[in-house]
Amino acid sequence: MATSYSGYMGKVLELDLTTRTAKEYPWTDEDRRLYIGGKIMAAKILDGMLTGHEDALSAENPVVISTGPLTGTGAPCSSRFNISALSPQTGIVASSNCGGTFGYHLKKAGLDALVIRGACETRSWISIENGEVEFHDAEADGVWGLRVTPAQERIEELLVQKWGARRAFGQLVIGPAGENLVLYAGVTSDERAAGRTGLGAVLGFKNVKGIAVFGNHEITVADPVRNAAWNKRFFKTLREHPLTGKQMPRMGTPGLVSPMQMRGMLATRNFSAGRFDAFDKVSGETLAEEANVANRGCVSCPIRCSRTVELDGQLVKGPELETLGLLSANIENDDLNVVLRLNHALNELGMDTISCAGTLAWAMEANERGLWECGLSFGSAQELEGIIEDIAYRRGIGADLADGSKRLARKYGGEEFAIQSKGLELSAYEPRRAVGMGLGYAVSNRGGCHLNGGYLVIMEGLGLFCDPQTPKAKADMTMMFQDLMEATAAAGQCLFSTYVFFPSMLITRPRGLVTTVVNKAAPHVGWALRAINKFPRAVHMHMPILPHTRSFEYATGMKMKMGDFMRSGERGYTLERYISQRFGISAKDDTLPKRLTDTPQDPADPTTKVPLDELKQTYYEARGWTPDGRPKVSTLQKLKIV
Ligand code: SF4
Incomplete structure (x- = not known):
């Protein structure tokens, strides 16, 4: 269905794996205006397909792989694509975002998105050339069973044989974990991963080992001159910003380990503490000095946050902050080399x-408490490489561990220290020292995710320092950040590009007068944030803190001021919740383990726990949801969802 907007390719392909047929999925310009792309577009498509009775691991679970209008337009950090489906971890709609090469080449193949239904009868991989689909036998081709790098190499080899020449193309694959239905298996493109929510298991259930895309369509932009000039400026802004131009290129996300330690936010010993005595052995500084040999980045990204380290004479992807923290402090491992090995094995x-x-952290604690004698214990990380292998192949205790902490705790006890929300394990930020982040983890549509939860930790100690213990204004901030990040991801840009929301001087002068005033004032401006959240169209302009909207307008030709952007994000966020309601989600599911809500991190300071009930109610009010956490009909109507 052709489009009058640039940036989009104007075609969505619906693929039925059961019948091995493909047809165009109807997607109109009105849909593009309301559900701009990426995960918001995916939510709208899933809304029309999910009734509330489907299982994640079933042929009835549709998978939507979508790009944003900025993907491949030359805008900074715009190589992203999104995968949405029911998650086997949470049982509800989940999305996972990825860099790599797939999104760009999907558009070159003439497609904005793929809608995948049914399941392949036999183990397969799929190639799509300029919209033409071909199924291949993944076993006969020697692709099934391979780890993610050899699998991608093998697919490339097969395509080169077919084409008789090497061509630029994109692909995504699953590893052995996805094949064996590990509930938290991810999807990999190049060296980047759509890691969260178990969508690799969904593809594994469908017998899809990988998808390769190739094409020679042109990705056009509406105003090439202004688009190029604006993107040049946007790149410059990112290069000059202290977070995206200095900290991230120098240390990547692991640069946050030290500030988290300082603030008591570094999850330690299964979130029982916020500081790790040996943190300096595993910090971003140590990683940069002792292990990092190069920086890598996604296409069109000036930040290049990815670390490359040497392992057994090979150059491999280094850990991100979350991996580094959770495989060190949270399991009491102070050996950086072990972290690198485990990270590589998992990838x-x-x-x-x-x-x-x-x-693993839950299992260590359960073992020490005598709930589950699995032999794992804190501080003994050397043996984990074999355990991780067992998880991927569901062998021995790996078969249990492959189901994640929520299901394990139901089976053996210990729910109060299963650090997850809705079935998804939390990232490495200890929320008792950042209560807004605690709210975000609990209400996040995809479960315990820092990004989908609004990433308020950046306001509460890692960028600014707005009283991390107060609940004041946190609900409204959470909503605003969630919506802005939702729209940024849907447009096709990396969430790290949103660091420029924070003017440089606030970061470089943490004790300066302006920063101090902002930090002190922030908890008292909830009312103002509420007004903007309620009437975002009042911000009918481009704002310097959000260069994304001009990139959007110049690339697509669609009007997109800051208020429109926020409303798009709100529509996407609310729509995901609306769908998940069909699967029984309500306020009772927006929870955190008791360790984080009932036990102060510092026994002498009762504020060092997450006052979740209070935060949740203000959040629901801000969103126009009922006290039971359901979007009101008036909210759905306002957002044109119904
Ligand atoms: S900031 Fe990192 S994850 Fe984001 S686009 Fe750049 S390299 Fe990729």
Whole structure:
């Protein structure tokens, strides 16, 4: 269905794996205006397909792989694509975002998105060339069973044989973990992963080992001159910003280990503490000095946050902050080399590092408390490489561990220290020292995710320092950040590009007068944030803190001021919740383990726990949801969802 907007390719392909047929999925310009792309577009498509009775691991679970209008337009950090489906971890709609090469090449193949239904009868991999689909036998081709790097190499080899020449193309694959239905298996493209929520297991259930895309369509923009000039400026802004131009290139996300330690936010010993005595052995500084040999980045990204380290004479992807923290402090491992080995093993087996590490921490504590004699204990990380392998192949205790901490705790007890929300393990930020982040983890549509939860920790100590213990204004901030990040991801840009929301001077002068005033004032401006959240169209302009909207307008030709952007994000966020309601989600599911809500991190300071009930109610009010956490009809109507 052609489009009058640039940036979009104007075609969505619906693929039925059961019948091996493909047809165009109807997607109109009105849909593009309301559900701009990426995960918001995916939510709208899933809304029309999910009734509330489907299982994640079933042929009835549709998978939507979508790009944003900025993907491949030359905008900074715009190589992203999204995968949405029911998650086997949470049982509800989940999305996972990825860099790599797939999104760009999907658009070159002439497609904005793929809608995948049914399941392949036999183990397969799929190639799509300029919209034409071909199914291949993954076993006969020697692709099934491979880890993610050899699998991608083998697919490339097969395509080169077919084409008789090497061509630029994109692909995504699952590893052995996805094949064996590990509930937190991810999907990998190049060396980047759509790691969270177990969507690798969904593809594994469907017998899809990988998808390769190729094409020679042109990705056009509406105003090439202004688009190029604006993107040049946007790149410059990112290069000059202290977070995206200095800290991230120098240390990547692991640069946050030290500030988290300082603030008591570094999850330690299965979130029983916020500081790790040996943190300096595993900090971003140590990683940069002792292990990092190069920086890598996604296409069109000036930040290049990815670390490359040497392991057994090979150059491999280094850990992100969440992996580093959860495989060190949270399991009391102070050996950086062990972290690098475990990270590499998890990546190659195609598993979410966060959920796996969180599950291992739960198992260590359960073992020490005598609930589950699995032989794992804090401080003994050397043996974990074999355990991780067992998880990927569901062998021995790996078969249990492959189901994640929520299910394990139901089976053996210990729910109060299963550090997850809705079945998804939390990232490495200890929320008792950042209560807004605690709210975000609890209400996040995809479960315990820092990004989907609004990433308020950046306001509460890692960028600014707005009283991390007060609940004041946190609900409204959470909503605002969630919506802005939702729209940024849907447009096709990396969430790290949103660091420029924070003017440089606030970061470089943490004790300066302006920063001090902002920090002190922030908890008292909830009313103002509420007004903006309620009437975002009042911000009918481009704002310097959000260069994304001009990139959007110049690329697509669609009007997109800051208020429109926020409303798009709100629509997407609310729509995901609306769908998940059909699967029984309500306020009772927006929870955290008791360790985080009932036990102060510092026994002498009762504020060092998450006052979740209070935060949740203000959050629901801000969102126009009922006290039971359901979007009101008036809210759905306002957002044109119904
Ligand atoms: S900041 Fe990192 S994850 Fe984001 S686009 Fe750049 S390299 Fe990729």
